Amino acid sequence: MDDFLLRALLAGLGVALIAGPLGSFVVWRRMAYFGDTLAHAALLGVALGFLLEFNANIGVIVVCVILALLLVALQQQRRLASDTLLGILSHTTLSLGLIAIASMETLRIDLMSYLFGDILTVNTTDLYWIWGCAIVALAVLIKIWRPLLAITVHEELAQVEGVPVTRIRLMLMLLMALVIAVAMKVVGILLITSLLIIPAATARTFARNPEQMALFAALIGSISVSGGLGASLKWDLPAGPAIVVSAAILFFISHLWWSRRAQAGGAI
Amino acid sequence: MTNNHEPLLECSGVSLSLQGRVILDNVDLTIRRGEITTLIGPNGAGKSTLVRVALGLMKPDRGSVNIAAGTCIGYMPQRLTIDPVLPLTVQRFLTLASHHPKSRLLETLNETGAAHLLDSPMQTLSGGETQRVLLARAMLRNPTLLILDEPVQGVDITGQEELYRLIGNIRQRHHCGILMISHDLHLVMSATDQVLCLNRHVCCSGHPDSVRNDPSYVALFGQSGAKTPVLMPYNHHHDHSHDVHGDVVAGKDQHKGCNHG
Numbered sequence: 001m002d003d004f005l006l007r008a009l010l011a012g013l014g015v016a017l018i019a020g021p022l023g024s025f026v027v028w029r030r031m032a033y034f035g036d037t038l039a040h041a042a043l044l045g046v047a048l049g050f051l052l053e054f055n056a057n058i059g060v061i062v063v064c065v066i067l068a069l070l071l072v073a074l075q076q077q078r079r080l081a082s083d084t085l086l087g088i089l090s091h092t093t094l095s096l097g098l099i100a101i102a103s104m105e106t107l108r109i110d111l112m113s114y115l116f117g118d119i120l121t122v123n124t125t126d127l128y129w130i131w132g133c134a135i136v137a138l139a140v141l142i143k144i145w146r147p148l149l150a151i152t153v154h155e156e157l158a159q160v161e162g163v164p165v166t167r168i169r170l171m172l173m174l175l176m177a178l179v180i181a182v183a184m185k186v187v188g189i190l191l192i193t194s195l196l197i198i199p200a201a202t203a204r205t206f207a208r209n210p211e212q213m214a215l216f217a218a219l220i221g222s223i224s225v226s227g228g229l230g231a232s233l234k235w236d237l238p239a240g241p242a243i244v245v246s247a248a249i250l251f252f253i254s255h256l257w258w259s260r261r262a263q264a265g266g267a268i
Numbered sequence: 269m270t271n272n273h274e275p276l277l278e279c280s281g282v283s284l285s286l287q288g289r290v291i292l293d294n295v296d297l298t299i300r301r302g303e304i305t306t307l308i309g310p311n312g313a314g315k316s317t318l319v320r321v322a323l324g325l326m327k328p329d330r331g332s333v334n335i336a337a338g339t340c341i342g343y344m345p346q347r348l349t350i351d352p353v354l355p356l357t358v359q360r361f362l363t364l365a366s367h368h369p370k371s372r373l374l375e376t377l378n379e380t381g382a383a384h385l386l387d388s389p390m391q392t393l394s395g396g397e398t399q400r401v402l403l404a405r406a407m408l409r410n411p412t413l414l415i416l417d418e419p420v421q422g423v424d425i426t427g428q429e430e431l432y433r434l435i436g437n438i439r440q441r442h443h444c445g446i447l448m449i450s451h452d453l454h455l456v457m458s459a460t461d462q463v464l465c466l467n468r469h470v471c472c473s474g475h476p477d478s479v480r481n482d483p484s485y486v487a488l489f490g491q492s493g494a495k496t497p498v499l500m501p502y503n504h505h506h507d508h509s510h511d512v513h514g515d516v517v518a519g520k521d522q523h524k525g526c527n528h529g
Contacts, residue, residue: 028351028353028354030351150365153350153354153356153361154345156320156323156343156345157345157365158365159325160323160324160325160341160343161343161365161366162365201353207355208355208357209355209356209357209360210354210355210356210360212355
């Protein structure tokens with residue numbers, strides 16, 4: 001196997017490993033649109049990273065965290081619904097990012113690679129970032145798993161029972177920012193949410209408890225990455241979209257299987 | 269163990285406004301061990317808000333909430349809807365906040381009459397079953413104070429009676445203080461030691477019999493509430509005597525309706 005292909009596969013697997021379990025929470029907590037908003041803001045982070053000359057990953061994490069905090073603050077008012085706020089922030093940050101990149105005449109940034117990913121150009125430093133962040137994020141997620149699940153089921157009940165709700169929610173935001181920063185390289189900011197939600201939604205069909213769903217989501221994500229990369233190689237397809245499409249194919253197969261079983265009178 | 273006469277929970281002079289609207293106005297509330305206190309009142313009377321203040325989920329603008337040292341609160345929220353996309357059995361639901369051995373889970377579920385549901389997915393439970401599982405989760409904490417927000421919501425009349433009886437049994441067996449919100453009047457009257465009739469302020473409070481004859485209770489819930497203590501669903505028309513004086517807000521007006529101004 002060529003080196004660049006091996007690196008691409010390792011990068012994809014690293015992202016799938018954390019995107020599955022975290023994506024399960026995105027699905028359970030109905031945060032898909034929130035994930036999209038953070039992802040769109042990531043472009044602004046990249047631009048800031050270039051402008052201020054620091055690592056783009058750090059720029060993305062910083063912008064995502066600020067956005068998440070801003071959103072929490074804005075949600076205190078009740079005039080506008082959350083999805084309206086998300087829509088405003090999502091497209092504003094994306095546009096700001098595009099403007100910032102366009103105005104940097106001295107630098108040439110391949111916009112397409114940020115929007116749709118460029119997994120085949122992953123280098124060793126990227127790999128360190130991806131696996132480092134994935135392992136840290138996974139460790140944190142395992143550590144806060146139980147309280148996070150408790151506030152997902154019923155936040156106030158969990159709070160009365162002693163779960164530090166604000167801290168756990170904040171940590172979830174940080175995890176999202178971290179994962180989006182590293183997943184950007186693989187599928188690009190416009191497709192990141194798909195890696196979070198499609199494998200998790202597919203895993204629901206087979207899972208009997210939350211942990212199984214997270215595990216299956218990581219597995220299904222890994223299969224999607226491998227399948228997408230293979231298809232990209234064989235038919236010369238863009239790698240990021242090919243990964244997403246292979247995840248979607250797995251989802252539809254699982255869904256068909258589920259509806260047949262449901263018709264036959266299967267369980268939930 | 270807390271002394272019987274010392275209150276487990278004491279709210280005094282609690283006032284709270286949200287977006288310029290008075291929700292609670294100078295409300296006092298005391299819960300003691302072994303006593304069942306029921307909050308009644310029309311929609312929007314601030315019952316749930318008072319419970320949330322008591323639980324520490326909301327901070328009052330004025331007034332204080334004191335919880336006796338060593339009090340453990342078991343809370344049963346008003347509504348629980350779990351998205352079908354989250355695979356969760358009753359057993360997992362009960363152990364979300366802390367771990368309990370299976371024997372303890374079964375023992376508690378047995379007490380609330382839901383032992384057969386241990387392995388069922390949460391989403392397949394009926395309204396009454398969900399309430400029993402929620403009650404079990406509250407009981408698993410060995411609470412000295414149980415706070416139940418509309419415990420019979422979504423349960424048919426027979427089931428409601430059973431649940432109130434169950435709550436009464438729990439009070440006797442575990443000798444805990446119980447604060448609950450109720451929408452209906454008659455079922456709850458027989459199952460409670462103290463009734464607090466709330467309409468942003470405390471209209472009247474005391475033993476169910478004395479409350480039932482209190483003019484402000486009659487003004488709030490109408491004659492039928494006072495005269496016919498039989499099974500009967502809560503009727504929203506009862507609130508109209510209040511509405512005639514305008515929307516019920518803090519100020520002099522409301523006291524006319526309540527006859528204690």
